[in-house]
Amino acid sequence: MGRRRASWRPWEHRRGEGVATGGEGRWAAILLAAGSGRRFGGGKLLADFQGRPLLAGALEAALASPALDIVLVTGAQAEAVGAAARSVAEARGEAARLRIVHAADHAEGMGASLRAGARALPPDAAGVFVFLGDMPKVPPAILPRLAQAVRQGAAAAAPMYGGRRGHPVLIGRDLLPALARLSGDEGARAVLAELGGRMAFVDTDDPGVCFDVDRPEDLTPP
Numbered sequence: 001m002g003r004r005r006a007s008w009r010p011w012e013h014r015r016g017e018g019v020a021t022g023g024e025g026r027w028a029a030i031l032l033a034a035g036s037g038r039r040f041g042g043g044k045l046l047a048d049f050q051g052r053p054l055l056a057g058a059l060e061a062a063l064a065s066p067a068l069d070i071v072l073v074t075g076a077q078a079e080a081v082g083a084a085a086r087s088v089a090e091a092r093g094e095a096a097r098l099r100i101v102h103a104a105d106h107a108e109g110m111g112a113s114l115r116a117g118a119r120a121l122p123p124d125a126a127g128v129f130v131f132l133g134d135m136p137k138v139p140p141a142i143l144p145r146l147a148q149a150v151r152q153g154a155a156a157a158a159p160m161y162g163g164r165r166g167h168p169v170l171i172g173r174d175l176l177p178a179l180a181r182l183s184g185d186e187g188a189r190a191v192l193a194e195l196g197g198r199m200a201f202v203d204t205d206d207p208g209v210c211f212d213v214d215r216p217e218d219l220t221p222p
């Protein structure tokens with residue numbers, strides 16, 4: 001079965017709009033901010049990007065999403081990363097939506113961080129957006145379109161830019177138990193690999209869904 005493509009118009013997002021249709025629960029988000037940034041040389045998420053910490057862009061995208069609950073997963077530099085995140089949320093008047101959890105075993109890899117985040121989700125979560133802390137340019141307009149794809153039956157949804165799969169990925173309720181069982185360096189791909197046509201891809205012309213920072217030179221995008 002081929003890829004499922006989506007081109008729905010985004011619904012209007014209002015602050016606090018997070019309840020899924022049909023009384024099925026509310027959206028949540030996990031923001032992965034546990035990595036040590038080895039290729040970067042350490043301290044990546046706190047590095048200056050356009051006048052503020054790199055993490056700020058990813059968190060602001062999560063705060064612009066339909067998610068009522070945002071779980072920030074820390075690992076390396078946990079105290080400083082958590083403080084930076086709280087500062088961003090408080091400046092937007094959104095501190096109540098942010099919950100910070102620490103992945104003590106984050107050195108195992110992304111799977112350990114995802115597991116920690118999934119286990120902290122509210123039990124009525126209809127699905128979870130998975131944001132990456134080193135992706136500061138995610139366009140808010142893509143987020144309600146991903147939510148609409150899952151509401152209309154997709155098991156998960158991801159943006160597509162120029163034939164490349166981007167982020168964040170929105171993972172529906174039925175797959176959340178699998179997230180909570182991840183281990184080692186398994187990322188969300190391990191959960192999504194077998195979905196086939198149940199995975200929706202939402203086209204966008206915004207390259208921000210694929211822009212990430214791996215090395216210091218990436219802090220100055222072309």
